[in-house]
Amino acid sequence: xxxxxxxxxxxxxxxxxxxxxxxxxxxxxxxxxxxxxxxxxxxxxxxxxxxxxxxxxxxxxxxxxxxxxxxxxxxxxxxxxxxxxxxxxxxxxxxxxxxxxxxxxxxxxxxxxxxxxxxxxxxxxxxxxxxxxxxxxxxxxxxxxxxxxxxxxxxxxxxxxxxxxxxxxxxxxxxxxxxxxxxxxxxxxxxxxxxxxxxxxxxxxxxxxxxxxxxxxxxxxxxxxxxxxxxxxxxxxxxxxxxxxxxxxxxxxxxxxxxxxxxxxxxxxxxxxxxxxxxxxxxxxxxxxxxxxxxxxxxxxxxxxxxxxxxxxxxxxxxxxxxxxxxxxxxxxxxxxxxxxxxxxxxxxxxxxxxxxxxxxxxxxxxxxxxxxxxxxxxxxxxxxxxxxxxxxxxxxxxxxxxxxxxxxxxxxxxxxxxxxxxxxxxxxxxxxxxxxxxxxxxxxxxxxxxxxxxxxxxxxxxxxxxxxxxxxxxxxxxxxxxxxxxxxxxxxxxxxxxxxxxxxxxxxxxxxxxxxxxxxxxxxxxxxxxxxxxxxxxxxxxxxxxxxxxxxxxxxxxxxxxxxxxxxxxxxxxxx
Ligand SMILES: Nc1ncnc2c1ncn2[C@@H]1O[C@H](COP(=O)(O)OP(=O)(O)O)[C@@H](O)[C@H]1O
Ligand SMILES: O=C(COP(=O)(O)O)[C@@H](O)CO
Numbered sequence: 001x002x003x004x005x006x007x008x009x010x011x012x013x014x015x016x017x018x019x020x021x022x023x024x025x026x027x028x029x030x031x032x033x034x035x036x037x038x039x040x041x042x043x044x045x046x047x048x049x050x051x052x053x054x055x056x057x058x059x060x061x062x063x064x065x066x067x068x069x070x071x072x073x074x075x076x077x078x079x080x081x082x083x084x085x086x087x088x089x090x091x092x093x094x095x096x097x098x099x100x101x102x103x104x105x106x107x108x109x110x111x112x113x114x115x116x117x118x119x120x121x122x123x124x125x126x127x128x129x130x131x132x133x134x135x136x137x138x139x140x141x142x143x144x145x146x147x148x149x150x151x152x153x154x155x156x157x158x159x160x161x162x163x164x165x166x167x168x169x170x171x172x173x174x175x176x177x178x179x180x181x182x183x184x185x186x187x188x189x190x191x192x193x194x195x196x197x198x199x200x201x202x203x204x205x206x207x208x209x210x211x212x213x214x215x216x217x218x219x220x221x222x223x224x225x226x227x228x229x230x231x232x233x234x235x236x237x238x239x240x241x242x243x244x245x246x247x248x249x250x251x252x253x254x255x256x257x258x259x260x261x262x263x264x265x266x267x268x269x270x271x272x273x274x275x276x277x278x279x280x281x282x283x284x285x286x287x288x289x290x291x292x293x294x295x296x297x298x299x300x301x302x303x304x305x306x307x308x309x310x311x312x313x314x315x316x317x318x319x320x321x322x323x324x325x326x327x328x329x330x331x332x333x334x335x336x337x338x339x340x341x342x343x344x345x346x347x348x349x350x351x352x353x354x355x356x357x358x359x360x361x362x363x364x365x366x367x368x369x370x371x372x373x374x375x376x377x378x379x380x381x382x383x384x385x386x387x388x389x390x391x392x393x394x395x396x397x398x399x400x401x402x403x404x405x406x407x408x409x410x411x412x413x414x415x416x417x418x419x420x421x422x423x424x425x426x427x428x429x430x431x432x433x434x435x436x437x438x439x440x441x442x443x444x445x446x447x448x449x450x451x452x453x454x455x456x457x458x459x460x461x462x463x464x465x466x467x468x469x470x471x472x473x474x475x476x477x478x479x480x481x482x483x484x485x486x487x488x489x490x491x492x493x494x495x496x497x498x499x500x501x502x503x504x505x506x507x508x509x510x511x512x513x514x515x516x517x518x519x520x521x522x523x524x525x526x527x528x529x530x531x532x533x534x535x536x537x538x539x540x541x542x543x544x545x546x547x548x549x550x551x552x553x554x555x556x557x558x559x560x561x562x563x564x565x566x567x568x569x570x571x572x573x574x575x576x577x
Pocket of ligand 2: 050052053055078079102103108217396440441442
């Protein structure tokens with residue numbers, strides 16, 4: 001239960017403000033996150049870490065000499081946006097390129113991937129890497145689908161030390177990949193976390209039971225077991241992790257390993273030490289030499305009562321970087337010569353907004369697009385709680401909040417665009433960009449793409465017709481499929497978008513007016529959203545909890561159906577775009 005907050009919607013921002021105020025020796029705030037507050041080393045690769053808030057000290061507490069050069073910080077349990085990542089990268093980079101590191105979550109992969117594309121286009125060589133250390137989230141033959149949990153720290157730490165040692169961007173990326181190949185984690189929880197302002201935890205664990213196979217977003221565990229003693233937990237952790245040695249290591253005996261016993265939120269350090277006592281004994285019995293163990297909080301899941309163990313199988317190179325000194329607000333090791341404070345002021349790259357010329361018809365159509373966005377916001381507001389509830393069944397319960405943030409930002413941006421005289425295409429494009437930027441998360445990235453695609457087809461010259469709108473929706477579907485990588489049947493918003501796009505095209509092909517064709521397609525969308533309840537998720541946050549999700553529709557599919565239904569109301573009233 002979180003007791004100390006003001007407006008829950010402002011929580012993540014206020015955390016960042018207070019964190020920076022308390023740690024000015026290490027960090028300063030920039031739009032989208034924080035960067036080191038020490039002088040840059042020209043030509044050094046900038047290692048940026050990032051993800052949602054609610055995981056402190058990941059990610060901002062890991063910024064400092066020998067560790068990250070900057071952290072990109074999203075809303076609670078939602079990935080930051082590509083725009084945020086670009087802003088932090090530009091403030092942190094010093095000519096050696098940028099490596100973006102994050103846990104393997106759909107939203108992070110989409111937004112950081114998009115940021116890398118933008119930065120590369122702008123001449124800043126950038127690569128990305130997603131950490132996949134959680135053994136419970138997929139079998140070893142699908143290892144690339146695993147989540148990133150406390151093993152984030154091993155990958156961040158060695159990549160940053162490699163950058164500090166002067167390695168090139170490709171080499172630092174190789175070191176990160178190698179560290180990830182040799183990192184394995186398992187987590188457990190005794191009770192779920194409760195987001196600020198929420199009345200109930202995201203999941204509960206029956207009395208006397210423990211959830212096994214924890215993520216870091218309040219997803220329920222993969223399995224349940226009786227609560228063990230501290231020694232029993234150490235035995236479960238060590239036995240499970242020794243059963244999956246990474247490729248190239250045939251037996252544990254004789255190996256050297258970094259170890260992280262991580263508190264996930266409300267487990268006391270003292271309890272962790274009692275568990276660690278037995279972990280150390282068991283590893284010694286197995287013939288594993290422990291190097292620089294860490295016991296404490298490194299990657300948390302808000303106020304989750306739980307813990308995880310990470311084993312990091314070292315070789316000479318990884319051990320050198322794992323043991324290298326570091327000095328960040330929440331992670332210190334060895335001793336470092338302090339770098340001088342940052343000298344330069346960060347350039348203010350805010351650009352005065354302007355919009356391209358638009359025809360009168362397109363400006364008139366922009367009013368309908370704005371009305372459609374306002375209807376979107378209203379229907380999302382009215383259903384936010386229910387969308388969160390659906391999302392919490394097998395996800396992290398933030399779908400309603402994320403969609404609300406996106407829709408509010410889209411309406412604000414659209415109103416401003418209208419004030420500047422934008423045509424329908426530009427108004428919708430700016431709304432889509434604002435949605436992606438403010439919402440973050442998977443759905444933020446996908447809604448940003450979808451609105452952009454429709455916007456590009458509408459343009460600012462011609463009066464939009466049923467055919468152009470239908471083409472735009474088809475282009476949006478294509479973008480979502482290409483970037484998100486989901487297929488129909490995977491239990492995502494695609495299971496509504498694809499039949500909606502098809503039904504709309506059919507209606508327009510039968511020479512129905514836009515409002516009528518859209519209305520029929522919205523009915524198809526509604527049926528398709530309900531039908532996702534029967535599907536087993538194959539992608540995204542819900543996949544590791546596939547069976548739990550059956551019987552509940554997909555949150556993103558439901559929100560899409562609600563929105564196209566609400567937009568139909570606007571079209572029917574206005575008889576067109
Ligand atoms: N790869 C994907 N392609 C299309 N839609 C996806 C994909 N992954 C997830 N989704 C959709 O995103 C929705 C979740 O959005 P959101 O709450 O923003 O997710 P998260 O909290 O995981 O970032 C899911 O219900 C699903 O409809
Ligand atoms: O939640 C996070 C990112 O994943 P999404 O897919 O956006 O939910 C974040 O907390 C971890 O990086």
